[in-house]
Amino acid sequence: MTIAHPFTNDYSRSAHPKILEDLVCLGTRAFEGYGCDELTTQASQLILEACEAPEGAVYLVHGGTQVNALYVDFVVRPWQSVVCVESGHIATHEAGAVEHLGHRLVTLPADEGRMDAAVLEDYLRSWRDSQLREHMTEPGLVYISQPTELGTLYSRKQLEALARVCRSFDVGLYVDGARMGYGLASEANDVSLADLSRLTNAFTIGGTKCGMLFGEALVIPDAAHAGSMRTLIKAHGALLAKGWLLGVQFLTMFRDDLYTSITRTANERASRLTATFIDAGFEMLIASPTNQIFPVLPLELARELIETFGVYEWEPVGESRLCVRVVVSWATTDEDEAALHEWVRSHALR
Amino acid sequence: MTIAHPFTNDYSRSAHPKILEDLVCLGTRAFEGYGCDELTTQASQLILEACEAPEGAVYLVHGGTQVNALYVDFVVRPWQSVVCVESGHIATHEAGAVEHLGHRLVTLPADEGRMDAAVLEDYLRSWRDSQLREHMTEPGLVYISQPTELGTLYSRKQLEALARVCRSFDVGLYVDGARMGYGLASEANDVSLADLSRLTNAFTIGGTKCGMLFGEALVIPDAAHAGSMRTLIKAHGALLAKGWLLGVQFLTMFRDDLYTSITRTANERASRLTATFIDAGFEMLIASPTNQIFPVLPLELARELIETFGVYEWEPVGESRLCVRVVVSWATTDEDEAALHEWVRSHALR
């Protein structure tokens, strides 16, 4: 990559210096293998405290597609399906991982990336009332993301509404938090980890996109339902021999709130950039309060922005404009940010 | 772990200092995600050169269970099975990963950890000639390990015999090389990576147990058969976002032969320890020319060895003796080795 100031994604650079430092500090100390080490234990403890889930269990695995497939495989029975929005990551860019393990996905239309409680309820009711119900998979788990694929957030009220619907139909609720750090640190956010413990059956806290080398924490607030997960992780080829590699990174992240402090900075940069885009006369596809923003530009300008800053084309808007995805990350520097402000201002529509 | 000089396994300590150094050196440079980076490309190139497989393909994934399940899933069809020895790792300690993906395992008796070509041929012939053949899975792939679970090696001649049988029955041959480094560096070894390229359909070069933080390289010598593997890796939840973490480590390993130099040292230590055990009057379960050795001790002594050096109990030998597994690793130090020599000598049977 020869892009000086990339805004491509939040996983193209190594890890926060503190992570690397703590990793190297361990030298060649010996640890118990497969996540039975004390660093993993301590990290899990810290995470459960942050989640206010003393009875919970935490499992650390290396990646987001893996952790999603793992939890689905753990709870969804062979006659059941997973319900998500059409733009849900498991439905679009996880190469059919959920289906490959034998589980059907059912997709609902999204509202700015979110699943609407009323839409979900309609679907669940129509399934329950169908003459042909036995010929259709039973909804077993609802999958949502916080933040969503569009950078938007569920409010606590929206999450409570979904949880209520799920409970009334006896369907589980799972939250993919691959970018949870950016969500937690958002000014617009009113959903805490403790809220997630209270309202969901499980959720993840993503590290890969939030400053770690790799690593996602699966939190199951009610550990009574977590027996034999480690054997399933092994069966998925996801029980890292040197599991303490995950432990040490999450420990660094959750000691002294590094997790939300570096993501907060990213959100603030994104917020300032949004303001600059708007001042310069560009529309935003959506009002995103996290680290991904979606400006809409005339085709030619969009092409230049893509080339200069390595951003992704998102979708066409009408005939003559293009929405692009600008991703600020924990690694974005003041220089990166300044370069983008400068470009936007110098290409202002007014 | 409070064991001063552990001989428990070869994956309890971090990575070779050169690995950590090269990793930290990258700073926060940005890379293409998902293994499309230049470090991965260079590492793959180096590996293919070492394997003398210019037409081959290399895929880097994080762990051994994952890479085994991945290749099986890639080539074994739904009506086929995988044939391995009873002590094969996929048949014992991978939590049913292969079966979980829908593939049956058929196990044959082992000869010092190895599959015997004649035993394989008998099985394949009995399947082919069975009246009920259509009611049994078709053998699709033979899985062996080099070194085996007992630290023994296939000779080139033995491997050629297996390859001949496989070809004559149109069955693939796959070699799990989780400890390949120790095999390549063994004085007793006459099987090169180029031999593996010539004789097998695929094999792995293990990093996790040979001095890397994690990482296994899957080598497919004839890349014509390697289309769409990356999508399957993604479907397995095994396409690391920061794939260059694998690339940088393998690059370090295969530049300047670090891979075989650190494993050679481990083998030499194991060889000296074997001599000391024998001099002290202990039998070895098996003559292992690699880093895992299997002394047989009277029960009480065995228990003390287990406690002092953290070694694993392997299996009872008669009523009053126990075989233990002593694993020397790339990280074993002169002090570790000296401590074990000392213990053996001071507990000599004669």
Added chain:
Amino acid sequence: MTIAHPFTNDYSRSAHPKILEDLVCLGTRAFEGYGCDELTTQASQLILEACEAPEGAVYLVHGGTQVNALYVDFVVRPWQSVVCVESGHIATHEAGAVEHLGHRLVTLPADEGRMDAAVLEDYLRSWRDSQLREHMTEPGLVYISQPTELGTLYSRKQLEALARVCRSFDVGLYVDGARMGYGLASEANDVSLADLSRLTNAFTIGGTKCGMLFGEALVIPDAAHAGSMRTLIKAHGALLAKGWLLGVQFLTMFRDDLYTSITRTANERASRLTATFIDAGFEMLIASPTNQIFPVLPLELARELIETFGVYEWEPVGESRLCVRVVVSWATTDEDEAALHEWVRSHALR
């Protein structure tokens, strides 16, 4: 069921009397098990002749969901998906059978139940050109039905267009012919079994809904690709011990064209009933040339029709009308037909 003249579906009554007669005639003659008998061989031969596929292979299994899942499992690789229309039977009422075997479904919007070649081509092109292609399943097989779920038919030209797109993207084409008899016997049809042999990779000829007790024939015109299918059928729990039960039924069906003669009668009844509905002032949702027709009635009338003739509610049309599905079957009698004509005329809108 206490409905005197049911138009509920085409599988609620036993089998055509000739089928039962031929079955009983066999007495207690002994046959080779698992479909290796001479009746199955003869039936397969007759079917291949009807399909003008002398190099083909035929597999007889008991049901439609089974045969669909079987062929998908036989050809679709773990990194691939099946493409079908949203109303495709595998996507709606087969309880996730395809996904349960590990294969993702991708659905496209339907045009009167049909997949449009241009829509398919757009999808395949968008997949091929996507930056994130490797993160999405590769299209491996296109699934369509003839007749469709709405009773409509693909013309030969439409089928050729689909086949051309499939070939140009190297994707297989499969036709679910659960109601093939009604399709072949339709006046509107110009697609012969020989056309299907020429244009598709595989298709089925359904017996269950066309007058047999049970049974679907899977035809693979190019048998070079059909090795080991019988083992897969066994692995699916679908290799009937008394396989000749399927053989004898298909033999009866394909000797003297019973298959198309009884379905032709059903189509003619459906056609006359359509005319009566239209004369009576009712709209049809769709112009179906086969045995399923879809009249639209005011809510109250629809409810009465449902109750009296056991037909299924299909979907609401606007606020005040309902579309119902009227199914004529091979077993529908003159009395049944007369009763429905009578009801429609006496409830005419004008």
Added chain:
Amino acid sequence: MTIAHPFTNDYSRSAHPKILEDLVCLGTRAFEGYGCDELTTQASQLILEACEAPEGAVYLVHGGTQVNALYVDFVVRPWQSVVCVESGHIATHEAGAVEHLGHRLVTLPADEGRMDAAVLEDYLRSWRDSQLREHMTEPGLVYISQPTELGTLYSRKQLEALARVCRSFDVGLYVDGARMGYGLASEANDVSLADLSRLTNAFTIGGTKCGMLFGEALVIPDAAHAGSMRTLIKAHGALLAKGWLLGVQFLTMFRDDLYTSITRTANERASRLTATFIDAGFEMLIASPTNQIFPVLPLELARELIETFGVYEWEPVGESRLCVRVVVSWATTDEDEAALHEWVRSHALR
């Protein structure tokens, strides 16, 4: 087949005349589809009464491999395995159906076809106590057959011992009763259907080998655990559209005890044939009290028996003898039996 008096197996001939008669009697009466008909309800009721399981559930499917795979898939979780003896049908001749659905099989040595409670307990204890337990699948279900593959029976005491071990390790117990009729009707048998209801989690009552065209009844004595089974049956492609075909056959079988009366006759023939073999100086491989017997003959005689009566070669006994499997079925006639007695006597060893 040109064999005048076949003793090949118990599924080569159609169905008991009463079955065919009752089937034909139904004419073209219309039934609810997919097993929601009154015949299926009545048959299930009769079966539950015979099993003294008023709270139980019955599911009728077409074949033995299907019903085994179905129940395993219904209860065995992704991290669990099925434990059976090496000669168990699911481990030998079901083409990997259980593994194909993602579940590992663990095999134990058999004692005359039976699983020994002490052997099972040893295995379960060794798993529970293993250091590497989390790297091995958790035993989830024990699979046995009554009668076994060798025609032998579990006594009530043996079954109780197995049930006790299963319960103490919280593992399910499932009995494959593909030939249950011959077991129930055996003079040596002391295990009733009510015993099975009391001691197991589920068992099957086989029809295919006991005089029906096809059909196996899965009995789950405690129906509280039977939710959504019908959707799973559909997902397995095993929900017969004309489900009443199964209902009518089981109804015939369980009304007036046809099921045990025709199998009792077969057992009596087998018992008389055993006596004749022994009188003629032949050894039996095993003392089987059901319809399958296993005489051992000098090679040449064995070959002649195989050719004349179509029996299967079972296994070599020493260098010069062969064990063959002679299967008496519900369809075996007085003439068949007389012909075999005659042959044995005229080839007597003394």
